[in-house]
Structures are given as C-alpha cells and as structure tokens.
Amino acid sequence: MGKTIAQKIIAAHLLSGEMTAGSEVALRIDQTLTQDATGTMAYLALEGMNIPRVKTELSIAYVDHNTLQCGFENADDHQYLQTVAAKYGVRFSRPGNGICHQVHLERFGKPGKTLIGSDSHTPTAGGLGMLAFGAGGMDVAAAMGGGAYYITMPKMFRVNLTGALRPGVTAKDISLEILRILSVKGGVGAIIEWGGEGVATLSVPERATITNMGAELGATTSVFPADEVTKAFLKAQGREEDYTPVFPDEDAAYDRIIEINLSELTPRIACPHSPDNVKNVSDLAAVPVNQVCIGSCTNSSLADLLKVAAILKGKRIAPSVSLSISPGSRQVLSMLAKCGALEDILASGARLLECACGPCIGMGFSPNSGGVSLRTFNRNFLGRSGTRDGQVYLVSPETAAASALSGYITDPMTLDVLPEITMPDCFSIDDSGVLMPLDEEAAKSAEVLRGPNIKEFPVGKALEDGFDGTVVLKVGDNITTDHIMPAGAKILPYRSNIPYLSKFCFEVCDPEFAQRAKETPNGIVLGGENYGQGSSREHAALVPMYLGVRCVIAKSFARIHVANLINAGILPLTLQDPADYDLLAQGGRISLAQIHEGMKNGSLTAKAGEKEIKLCCQLTDRQQSILLAGGLLNYIGEGGL
Numbered sequence: 001m002g003k004t005i006a007q008k009i010i011a012a013h014l015l016s017g018e019m020t021a022g023s024e025v026a027l028r029i030d031q032t033l034t035q036d037a038t039g040t041m042a043y044l045a046l047e048g049m050n051i052p053r054v055k056t057e058l059s060i061a062y063v064d065h066n067t068l069q070c071g072f073e074n075a076d077d078h079q080y081l082q083t084v085a086a087k088y089g090v091r092f093s094r095p096g097n098g099i100c101h102q103v104h105l106e107r108f109g110k111p112g113k114t115l116i117g118s119d120s121h122t123p124t125a126g127g128l129g130m131l132a133f134g135a136g137g138m139d140v141a142a143a144m145g146g147g148a149y150y151i152t153m154p155k156m157f158r159v160n161l162t163g164a165l166r167p168g169v170t171a172k173d174i175s176l177e178i179l180r181i182l183s184v185k186g187g188v189g190a191i192i193e194w195g196g197e198g199v200a201t202l203s204v205p206e207r208a209t210i211t212n213m214g215a216e217l218g219a220t221t222s223v224f225p226a227d228e229v230t231k232a233f234l235k236a237q238g239r240e241e242d243y244t245p246v247f248p249d250e251d252a253a254y255d256r257i258i259e260i261n262l263s264e265l266t267p268r269i270a271c272p273h274s275p276d277n278v279k280n281v282s283d284l285a286a287v288p289v290n291q292v293c294i295g296s297c298t299n300s301s302l303a304d305l306l307k308v309a310a311i312l313k314g315k316r317i318a319p320s321v322s323l324s325i326s327p328g329s330r331q332v333l334s335m336l337a338k339c340g341a342l343e344d345i346l347a348s349g350a351r352l353l354e355c356a357c358g359p360c361i362g363m364g365f366s367p368n369s370g371g372v373s374l375r376t377f378n379r380n381f382l383g384r385s386g387t388r389d390g391q392v393y394l395v396s397p398e399t400a401a402a403s404a405l406s407g408y409i410t411d412p413m414t415l416d417v418l419p420e421i422t423m424p425d426c427f428s429i430d431d432s433g434v435l436m437p438l439d440e441e442a443a444k445s446a447e448v449l450r451g452p453n454i455k456e457f458p459v460g461k462a463l464e465d466g467f468d469g470t471v472v473l474k475v476g477d478n479i480t481t482d483h484i485m486p487a488g489a490k491i492l493p494y495r496s497n498i499p500y501l502s503k504f505c506f507e508v509c510d511p512e513f514a515q516r517a518k519e520t521p522n523g524i525v526l527g528g529e530n531y532g533q534g535s536s537r538e539h540a541a542l543v544p545m546y547l548g549v550r551c552v553i554a555k556s557f558a559r560i561h562v563a564n565l566i567n568a569g570i571l572p573l574t575l576q577d578p579a580d581y582d583l584l585a586q587g588g589r590i591s592l593a594q595i596h597e598g599m600k601n602g603s604l605t606a607k608a609g610e611k612e613i614k615l616c617c618q619l620t621d622r623q624q625s626i627l628l629a630g631g632l633l634n635y636i637g638e639g640g641l
C-alpha cells in the first residue's frame with residue numbers, strides 16, 4: 001500500500017517503533033527552533049544535559065514573544081538566549097527580526113525534513129512540505145542534544161481541496177472552515193494532509209496559514225505537498241537548492257477524507273472565546289468594532305499585508321477603531337516600505353507595531369473593557385488578549401481591513417473592488433538579523449550571561465507507588481494552557497522565574513488556586529475533555545509541579561500538554577468512565593495505590609471515599625521510566641537520552 005506524505009517523512013526519520021497508528025515512534029529531528037518565552041527553560045534544560053554542542057543540522061533561537069522590555073527581565077532573558085545559543089552552536093534570531101514561524105518559513109524550512117519547535121505553531125512549516133511538530137522545551141532540548149523525538153503514530157486525515165477561492169475569500173477562511181467541521185479537538189491523534197487540485201491555487205504563505213491553525217484542531221501536525229509552487233517560493237527566497245518534491249503516493253490510504261470546495265467558501269469568523277466557534281462573517285455584519293489587529297504567525301506574510309495595504313489605500317479607518325499592524329518579519333516590513341505599501345497603511349491611520357507576536361500573546365494592545373477586537377490571529381481564548389471581558393474574533397486580513405474602514409464587522413466580498421496583488425519574483429534577502437554561533441574552539445571558553453531573572457529549573461520528585469491526594473481544582477472541558485499558565489505583558493517576563501510565575505497559575509479560573517495548591521500536599525487537578533489544549537508552554541506543567549500538583553485526572557488530554565506533564569513528573573490519568581467526573585468534587589480526597597503496577601497494566605483504581613474510580617494510564621515504557629525518575633531531566637541524568 002502507498003504512503004501518505006507524513007508516513008514517507010516519518011519512515012525516512014524513523015529511529016525505532018512501529019508505524020501503526022497508536023504505537024510510539026522515535027524520530028530523528030533535522031531542525032529545531034525555540035522562541036524566547038519557552039526558550040529560556042529549553043536552554044536551561046540543555047545546559048543540564050551536559051552536551052557541549054547541539055547535534056542537529058540546524059537549530060535556531062528566535063526572540064519574538066517578549067520584546068516589550070518593561071524592566072530588566074526580558075533584556076536579561078535575551079542576553080541569556082544570545083550567549084547560550086552562541087556557545088552551544090545555535091543561531092540566534094535577534095528581537096525585531098520577526099516571528100519565529102514566519103522567519104523559519106522564509107529562510108530555513110526545507111521540504112521533506114523534520115522540525116520540532118518549543119511553540120505549538122511550529123507546524124506552520126508544513127506549508128513547505130516539512131513535517132514540523134510543536135513540543136515542550138525539554139523535548140526540544142533533548143532533540144538538540146541528539147535525542148529522538150517521540151510521538152504516538154497518528155491517524156492520517158486528508159482534506160481534499162477542489163475549485164479555487166473567490167475574491168475576498170482567503171486561506172484563513174479555509175482554516176476556520178476546517179475548525180468549524182472538526183472542532184478544537186477534532187484533530188487530536190491525527191496528521192492532516194492537504195491535497196487535491198485546489199492546492200496548486202494556494203501560495204506557500206497561504207498554505208502556512210492553514211498548517212499554522214492545524215494547532216487549533218489539536219492535530220499532531222499538518223502538511224502540504226512540496227510542488228512547483230513551493231519551488232517557486234524557495235527560488236524567490238534565493239534558496240531553490242532547498243527544494244525537494246514531496247507528494248503522497250497515489251494509493252496512499254487515509255483514515256478520514258474531508259472535502260472542501262474552495263469555490264463555495266465564504267468569509268468566516270471565529271467568535272469568542274474559541275477558534276472553533278465559527279460563523280459566516282455576513283451573519284455578524286453590523287456588529288460595531290473597537291479594535292482591529294493584523295499580524296501574528298498566522299497572517300503576517302508579505303502577501304497578507306500587501307492585500308491589507310491595497311484595501312486601506314487612499315482611505316481612513318473609522319474613528320471608533322484602533323488598528324494595529326505587526327509585520328511577520330523584517331523582510332516583510334522592509335519590502336512593504338520599499339514598494340510604498342507601508343505608506344498606504346500608515347496614511348490610513350493604522351498603528352505600526354514591531355515584527356513580533358505582540359497583541360497575539362497579550363504583549364500590549366489589549367482591547368478596551370468589553371471591547372470587540374477583530375484579529376487575524378489564531379487564538380481567541382478567554383483573557384488571552386489581556387482584557388478579561390474583551391470580545392476577540394478571529395478573521396482574515398481582508399475581513400480585518402474592511403472592518404477597520406467601516407467600523408463594523410464587514411464581509412470583504414461586499415467591497416466594490418478587491419485588490420489584485422502581484423508577488424515579487426525575488427524577496428529582499430538580509431539574514432543579518434540571524435547571528436551565527438561561535439566556532440567550537442571559541443565556544444569552549446565563552447561565558448553564558450545570566451541575569452537575576454534566570455532562576456533554576458525546577459525538578460520533580462520520583463513517583464511513589466501510592467499517595468493520598470486532594471482535588472485542588474476541578475475545571476471543565478477544553479481548558480487551555482492560557483487558563484493554566486496565563487501569558488501577557490505582566491507575566492510573560494517571568495517565564496524563566498518559576499517561583500514568581502507560580503503566583504498566577506490558573507488565575508483565570510480561580511485566583512486562589514496558587515495559594516491553595518501550595519498549602520495542599522499531593523494536589524490533584526481534575527479536568528474535562530481536551531485538557532491542556534493550545535500552546536506548548538511547558539510552564540503549564542512545570543508550575544503546577546512546583547506548586548505540588550502530582551497528578552492530573554481528565555476525560556482526555558491535548559497531545560503536547562500530556563507530554564509536558566510527563567516530562568515534569570506529573571502523572572496524567574484519564575477517567576475510564578467520563579461520567580465519574582461528576583462523582584469527584586473539588587476538595588475531595590483521592591487515594592492512589594499500586595501506581596507502578598497500574599502503569600504497567602494501563603489502568604488503576606482510585607478510591608474517593610467509598611467510591612472506586614477506574615482510571616486509564618496508557619503510558620509507554622519510556623514514559624513510565626520518566627515518571628518513575630521524577631521527570632525528563634532526572635531521567636536524562638540517569639542516562640536516558
């Protein structure tokens with residue numbers, strides 16, 4: 001039987017394991033990326049592994065999340081990242097050079113290669129035909145050190161695209177449509193491959209918008225074929241030699257096939273507070289808008305911003321609207337400036353922000369109280385914008401620009417003329433924002449600079465055979481890592497300072513949580529479906545571990561988060577009967593016994609008073625050993641890389 005794209009790339013990188021859905025496979029990783037908000041912990045972990053140089057073909061440390069520098073903290077972290085990268089053989093993308101996924105797409109991604117990144121949107125590179133995964137920082141550190149990356153072999157979904165998009169309908173609308181079809185947990189355990197005749201009509205950045213938002217489906221990753229369009233993109237980036245064709249076999253088998261006719265699609269909008277709460281833009285027309293933000297790793301390419309500039313050209317934004325534009329990279333910004341499009345954007349009244357994540361992660365530009373904010377981003381989780389009652393909607397750049405002009409949610413298909421844009425044959429290339437590491441000799445004596453904001457990496461404790469715990473928090477379905485460990489301008493500077501960060505754990509759900517967890521020995525968190533969806537931040541596991549959480553019991557888990565829990569030494573258990581969720585209450589006592597035996601058998605029984613609760617504990621041998629050691633760092637310390 002033929003192979004899918006993902007199966008071909010996995011087979012070419014397979015270090016161990018069976019390629020049957022549900023089994024664990026170990027993959028050789030060609031490239032890694034980190035960003036600053038997760039990178040500090042990743043490099044602290046790498047330093048702890050005693051490996052003098054990274055062993056990958058290419059590793060890059062980007063600085064794009066924490067660029068406000070409201071105090072010494074961010075600047076300290078940047079300095080640490082720059083010096084640790086130089087010493088360990090990692091390239092360093094300076095603050096202002098752009099958002100990791102956009103820069104990686106432009107300058108470094110390669111079809112047919114594997115990439116892991118300490119950011120959940122690393123699958124963006126799937127737009128180039130690369131197999132790219134989001135992962136926790138410790139897993140990225142292990143891959144930098146030459147270790148394998150372990151995934152559960154996913155099912156294969158295929159989305160067949162037919163027809164072609166009509167003017168005003170965009171790749172973002174395709175992303176939102178698939179979220180409408182599958183929901184935020186519909187991609188869990190699957191790789192999504194995009195195919196069909198409609199693929200040839202989409203540029204690489206458009207494909208990347210779609211693979212980027214595969215993260216919102218919970219998918220392991222998403223990937224497009226690498227074809228003539230990919231080759232032309234790489235050629236325009238001056239790196240045609242990086243092209244390799246990547247296609248599925250004609251007779252590749254998929255577990256599920258979904259059809260989308262591009263010609264029938266209309267502009268879509270995700271309503272608060274979930275990316276799968278999708279409606280037609282036309283159904284919300286006339287909703288007044290306070291703020292519009294254009295940018296993020298989903299929609300900040302040159303083509304996106306040229307379209308925005310063309311819609312804004314010669315017009316002024318509505319007085320009631322504040323519009324921000326964050327170009328995805330310095331390449332995008334300088335090309336906008338050279339061709340005059342930047343002038344059209346500025347003349348419309350827009351505010352230009354740095355080439356960074358910015359408002360997407362609540363680093364500035366929070367909406368007003370209860371304000372309606374239209375964003376071209378990928379996440380609209382409660383409170384993520386920095387304004388708890390902000391009403392964040394996700395839209396395409398075209399919908400965003402049209403709405404900024406009118407002051408109301410506006411379907412771009414209603415605009416009189418929709419601009420045609422032509423892409424340059426050559427992008428302007430200047431890699432001076434990416435610093436090369438020191439050579440091996442110089443690296444030996446190079447100092448790594450650590451400011452007072454860099455605290456020690458917390459390590460877990462070995463998992464005992466049994467303990468009595470307390471449910472310190474009970475939460476519902478689809479809890480995101482933004483609930484567990486919020487980000488935003490006030491907290492993000494402390495990503496390398498777990499003790500300080502811990503004060504804000506679960507703040508969105510329960511401001512008392514941190515104090516209570518600290519005072520309660522053997523805390524247990526009880527969650528619903530898809531617990532830990534969203535980002536790859538391992539802080540959402542390290543911080544609860546630091547606060548004494550030993551175990552999370554949920555109806556189901558999101559892929560990256562469950563790996564992070566294990567890496568932090570927290571036992572993840574699922575309820576065999578989801579109805580038992582109702583039997584357990586916050587504050588209730590739970591006894592776990594014969595855990596070690598239970599891990600081997602895949603199930604164990606917990607006692608909650610008189611009740612017996614059956615729990616699943618499907619862990620590979622490797623995961624069991626990590627938990628027994630008290631987390632990945634201890635396990636590696638015992639020779640487990």
Ligand code: MIC
Binds near residue numbers: 534535536537
């Ligand atoms: C996000 O979009 O949520 C982030 C911020 O990029 C995170 C990483 C982090 O929390 O640092 C992600 O997506 O993994």
Ligand code: SF4
Binds near residue numbers: 297361377
């Ligand atoms: Fe940055 Fe937002 Fe993309 Fe996360 S989703 S990498 S915060 S732009």
